Amino acid sequence: MKRMRPLLVWCLLTAAATPLVGQQQLRPADPLTPAEITQAGEAATASASERSPRERLELVSVELTNVKPAEPGRGEVSPADAGRHALVTFYDYERNEGVVVLVDLRAARVVRSTSIHRRAVPLGPNEIQRAAGIALASADVRRIVRADTPEVSYRTEGRPGPGDDVVEGLRVISADPDDHCSVDRCVDLFFRLNGRYLVGQRITVNLTRRTVTVTAQEERGATR
Amino acid sequence: MIGHSKLLLVIVVALFVALPASSQTSQWCSGDHFIEQRFPTTGGEETAWRLCWRWENGPGLIISHAFFRPHKDAAWIRVLWEARLAQLFVPYHSGSPRYYDVSLNFQPLAVSDAACPSSAGGKVFGAQRELCRQVKDRGNAWIAHDASWPPKMLSRRGEELVLWSVLKAGNYDYIIEWTFRDDAMIIGRVGATAYNLPSSPYETHAHDPLWRLDVDLGGACCDTVMKVEHAELGKKGIDTMQTIARERDLVWDAEAYTSLHLVDAHLNNGVRGDPTSGYHLMPLRYGTPRHYGPNEEFAQRDFWITRYRPDEVRGELVSSYVANGENVENADVVLWYAGSLHHMFRREDGRMLDDRTWDGTALLMWTEFQFKPMFLFPKTPLFP
Numbered sequence: 272m273k274r275m276r277p278l279l280v281w282c283l284l285t286a287a288a289t290p291l292v293g294q295q296q297l298r299p300a301d302p303l304t305p306a307e308i309t310q311a312g313e314a315a316t317a318s319a320s321e322r323s324p325r326e327r328l329e330l331v332s333v334e335l336t337n338v339k340p341a342e343p344g345r346g347e348v349s350p351a352d353a354g355r356h357a358l359v360t361f362y363d364y365e366r367n368e369g370v371v372v373l374v375d376l377r378a379a380r381v382v383r384s385t386s387i388h389r390r391a392v393p394l395g396p397n398e399i400q401r402a403a404g405i406a407l408a409s410a411d412v413r414r415i416v417r418a419d420t421p422e423v424s425y426r427t428e429g430r431p432g433p434g435d436d437v438v439e440g441l442r443v444i445s446a447d448p449d450d451h452c453s454v455d456r457c458v459d460l461f462f463r464l465n466g467r468y469l470v471g472q473r474i475t476v477n478l479t480r481r482t483v484t485v486t487a488q489e490e491r492g493a494t495r
Numbered sequence: 496m497i498g499h500s501k502l503l504l505v506i507v508v509a510l511f512v513a514l515p516a517s518s519q520t521s522q523w524c525s526g527d528h529f530i531e532q533r534f535p536t537t538g539g540e541e542t543a544w545r546l547c548w549r550w551e552n553g554p555g556l557i558i559s560h561a562f563f564r565p566h567k568d569a570a571w572i573r574v575l576w577e578a579r580l581a582q583l584f585v586p587y588h589s590g591s592p593r594y595y596d597v598s599l600n601f602q603p604l605a606v607s608d609a610a611c612p613s614s615a616g617g618k619v620f621g622a623q624r625e626l627c628r629q630v631k632d633r634g635n636a637w638i639a640h641d642a643s644w645p646p647k648m649l650s651r652r653g654e655e656l657v658l659w660s661v662l663k664a665g666n667y668d669y670i671i672e673w674t675f676r677d678d679a680m681i682i683g684r685v686g687a688t689a690y691n692l693p694s695s696p697y698e699t700h701a702h703d704p705l706w707r708l709d710v711d712l713g714g715a716c717c718d719t720v721m722k723v724e725h726a727e728l729g730k731k732g733i734d735t736m737q738t739i740a741r742e743r744d745l746v747w748d749a750e751a752y753t754s755l756h757l758v759d760a761h762l763n764n765g766v767r768g769d770p771t772s773g774y775h776l777m778p779l780r781y782g783t784p785r786h787y788g789p790n791e792e793f794a795q796r797d798f799w800i801t802r803y804r805p806d807e808v809r810g811e812l813v814s815s816y817v818a819n820g821e822n823v824e825n826a827d828v829v830l831w832y833a834g835s836l837h838h839m840f841r842r843e844d845g846r847m848l849d850d851r852t853w854d855g856t857a858l859l860m861w862t863e864f865q866f867k868p869m870f871l872f873p874k875t876p877l878f879p
Contacts, residue, residue, distance in 0.1 A: 297525075298522055298523055298524045298525045298529075299523055299524070300523040300524040300528065300547040300549065300559045300560055301524050301525055301526075301528060301549075302528065302549045302550070331600060332551075332552060332553055332600055334551045334552075334553065334554075335549065335551065336805050336806075336808075337523075337559065337560075337576070337577070337805075338805045339576065339715050339803060339805070339827065340715070342716075343714065343715035343716040343827055344714075344716060345714055345716060345717060345761060346714060347573060347714050348714075348715060350522065350523050353523070356805070358805075358806060358808070371806050373805065373806055383806075385806060387809065387812065388790070388811075388812060388815075390595070390790055390811055391809040391811050391812050392598075393553050393597075393598040393599060393600045394598060394599055394600055395600060396600055439665050439666070440599075440665060441592075441594050441596070441599065441664065441665040441666075442594065442595055442598045442599060443591075443592045443593065443594055444593055444595065445591060445592075445593070446586075446590055446591060446593055446788030446789055446791075447590070447591065448789065450591075453789065459592055459594075459665075459694065461665060461666055461693045461694075462693075464850075464852060465852070467848075467852035467853060467854065468666060468690055468693040468852060468853045469693060469851060469852055470693050470694075470696055470847050470851050470852060470853045471693075471694070471847075471851055472694060473592070473694035473695070474694070486694075488694050488695045
């Protein structure tokens with residue numbers, strides 16, 4: 272057994288250096304963790320705010336991406352060499368355009384920052400809520416969606432129940448060059464009363480100008 | 496009584512046995528996000544898929560690092576680096592509104608057990624219940640007849656792995672579905688359902704998905720794309736294959752059966768005389784989308800071929816991605832394909848109630864494409 276002691280010592284050292292059962296390292300295509308999302312968002316915000324004031328930047332999304340080598344050879348890319356990266360997208364209200372920042376999470380650095388056309392920038396998680404606030408500040412909108420009725424209380428955040436009154440939205444880009452929404456950041460809002468969609472009115476909020484427009488829609492092509 | 500040294504040896508050996516298997520180090524993802532599916536589901540393996548999935552707010556369900564094994568003793572063959580829905584354009588007939596439904600950053604619609612029943616081979620996965628994974632019979636893979644008289648039917652049932660999630664885009668819900676068949680075919684589908692547009696529930700509109708397929712057949716490099724078309728010359732038919740050398744867009748011609756053929760420079764099935772392995776991108780559609788608003792060039796073609804760039808993922812910008820005409824021959828290429836649904840109102844979509852709320856839902860409508868292997872197998876798979 273004395274001769275086995277060096278072998279035993281080697282085994283113990285190797286076992287200590289190996290991850291324990293139940294503790295796994297992140298693999299390249301595993302979803303981003305909350306800590307990584309925060310890390311990427313902070314690094315990207317610091318980069319993007321070199322061009323525009325931080326308060327004018329809307330953080331829209333933080334998305335995982337796996338980056339391949341610039342000139343891949345014939346062999347398969349090893350997961351061990353793939354790294355972990357995040358694509359962070361902003362809407363820059365100052366410049367009315369998008370900013371996409373590629374962040375290397377393992378090196379903790381910004382790889383590059385690219386401007387993209389405003390039409391390619393999704394809505395951020397707070398923008399529908401903000402649009403609802405702008406819309407519900409209008410007496411006309413409140414009347415149409417019955418928001419002044421005591422039983423009605425529209426929710427724009429949290430976890431509504433199935434029969435709740437809810438505001439939802441879709442990003443909209445106008446094809447009419449005379450419409451500000453062909454350039455500005457706009458949202459069409461939908462109101463659900465007792466869980467059902469209110470029909471027949473189009474309510475559009477211009478987030479850039481903080482205005483709301485209501486358009487009555489004709490009933491085309493059907494009878495009730 | 497066991498000595499201290501021998502006890503120590505037993506403990507150390509037990510630690511090594513309990514540690515994660517070394518084969519895990521070749522995986523691109525872990526836990527429920529890693530899928531390995533062998534076919535057939537009963538009996539010995541004949542083919543298998545291995546892939547990763549995840550949900551991203553915006554594009555929804557993303558498939559990555561998809562590998563196929565054509566035989567249980569064969570090496571894994573990479574087919575996809577990543578596949579995703581890059582945009583879903585929804586223009587209304589009056590010209591407005593025009594929505595970009597992959598632009599909303601919503602969380603997934605949690606899949607219910609009723610929608611993903613175990614009776615249909617289904618099981619729900621994900622912290623947000625965002626994925627339905629189904630393994631199921633897909634019908635007959637082939638039917639043939641033997642040499643006897645009367646001939647006897649020969650057949651084989653096929654199986655498939657189906658992964659789907661639901662992107663809730665305001666009033667509409669979109670099923671983003673990926674199918675991985677036992678014969679190495681991949682099918683991408685988008686289904687539109689839920690509520691007609693509240694501000695204009697009777698107005699005709701289109702739902703135009705644009706898929707992005709980062710195909711890395713046999714590895715990231717060395718892929719070439721060809722446009723394949725058929726033509727009738729008198730009583731004869733001919734097929735042509737035109738190599739795509741530079742980034743560009745392409746039009747689908749129904750009479751030409753236009754498809755894209757992506758081929759790897761080196762991967763082969765081991766059969767002398769066969770060309771190298773590839774995949775055919777084949778549209779399945781009942782109409783062709785064309786829209787002519789400002790900056791809607793992405794909605795005026797059916798295919799794009801681009802060189803891989805990690806931040807080129809926005810479908811509405813694809814026409815700008817091909818503007819510099821980078822080389823895509825024998826390179827790391829990405830394919831883009833546009834499908835379409837044309838939705839005319841019918842009563843089955845629902846009705847307006849007296850209180851001006853909407854009752855009812857649009858039944859599911861699908862648009863899809865097939866991605867079919869060519870010369871990947873040395874013979875007919877799943878045969879006999």
